Amino acid sequence: MLESIFPGYTIIVRVLYKILGFDVGLLASAFVMLYMVVWISSLAYAKTSELVSTHLTASIQISNNDDLYRYVLNWVEEQQMTKDARHLKAVTLPASGYDQEPDSDDDSAIDESGNFTYDQWQRSKPPMFWPNFGTSLVWWAGHPCLSRPFRFTRSRTERTIKDEMSREETLDITCFGRSTEPIKELLSFIQEWTSQKGQGRTVIRRTQTTYDTYWGPPIVRPTRPLSTVALDQQRKADLIKDIMEYLHPKNARWYATRGVPYRRGYLLHGSPGTGKSSLSFALAGFFGMPIYCISLAEPKLTESALDNLFSKLPTRSIVLLEDIDAAGLKREDEPMSESGLNTMSEPNTTSKVTGASPIPAASGPKSNISLSGLLNVIDGVAAQEGRILIMTTNCPSKLDDALLRPGRTDVKVEFTLATKEQIRSIFYRMYSTKLEKGQPAKTSGTTTKQTPTKTKSVQNPPSTTNREDADFLKLLAEKPVLHTVEDEQLNAMKDEFAERLPEGKFSPAEIQGFLLSRQKEPFRALAEVAAWRDQMLAAKEKNSKIF
């Protein structure tokens, strides 16, 4: 047979036999046989695999645009599979945003001088391992006595639109059998696993723009307790009750039977730094809902992209449109001023929101979105039912009445400059050690009732030969000692602190900023607040004269 494929084969074999003394033809025949066996086996394997995957397996595909994609990869990372698998993808930080912050008791970020070094912390974190592009196998014991294999196939496609390349990844989960039920079970298990892992955290989504604007990957942050937002208790309670009532499952039917769109809008308005954004994030954490933030001033955001973003919102979510007045929304029939800014920023005398003074035109980046475009998106067909829309503004008088009408803005909450109660609350929260849920405050001082001092603890600075450097390092090593104050005394101090500050003059952010720079020194804060107050009031007075 070989003679017919290679003419002259017999002669070559005879010559070689004479030279070498053994039959090379036997070797060649054995090799050809082996090759045939391997070829036929791989063909049979490919055919059988094809038949099995077509007729005896079920699969579900997940796109990387879906949150589930990351949930599954994170879950796979936790499985034994990543220890056994031979082809993995290493990632330093999970795309879900989990655990991106060092824990308070994570000493790996502290260098020998007792200072925090982010670089060191990052280096100390082991990378995570995801299945690489291609196929991997994971065994999952969905039932106590049955562990079954699932095949994860991760693939990527690339496409170029308008000179910008976009990548789309997909994950196919396959199992034996003709039903997708085991995969659905696995997916709901993974969702449950993710939500347990995410307890006490708030999922934040922001827009991202490449050739198009879409929702970026989720960022997960520790939930901000509502109690940390100092606001009139009654107002806070009313707002929470309103949202609770709205979100109640029975309410959806109530809205449907009456033909009212099941949506609710809130306008949080007030001076900068009074807690509007903080309350929005705290509400998202309180109700366990993801919060989707959109900046209308984003230069690449178009009306169709905004429409698309709204259509991708999950049914129960919070949408936060921050500083909506600064986006410079304009009516289509509205002329542009000479400076190019739209003239809607003229004081709106018919505004229903009271108490706001005329505000000069905003000079920030202007939106591509027209007012009618935004209104269409807010209550158009793409708008999700069950959604909560929160708009924040420093200047409600600049907003068009159309945006403020019920159905778009159902509840308005005013945020004022700090009241006495807020001042007390901010002071107390800054220094109370009760808030660190059972964690003993890391303090190098003892409980004290002393008068203000500038006590410092001096740690061993790293050695250096340069005298100037050594002095500087010594200065760096001086750390303020945390004066832990007993609760009773702290309550008295917060009253005293509030006494020294006038009501309605400073924003909570300003007071917080003052206290933060004396983060461990309540006595110092109390001693220095009067001087700070006078300086700030003088500066404010001067500024108001300039403008």
Ligand SMILES: Nc1ncnc2c1ncn2[C@@H]1O[C@H](COP(=O)(O)OP(=O)(O)OP(=O)(O)O)[C@@H](O)[C@H]1O
């Ligand atoms: N009422 C408040 N209670 C507690 N902290 C507050 C409050 N108001 C502001 N802060 C603190 O001040 C900082 C800024 O607050 P935030 O961003 O929520 O204000 P804002 O009203 O949204 O400001 P802007 O209008 O400038 O966006 C945050 O660190 C927040 O913790």
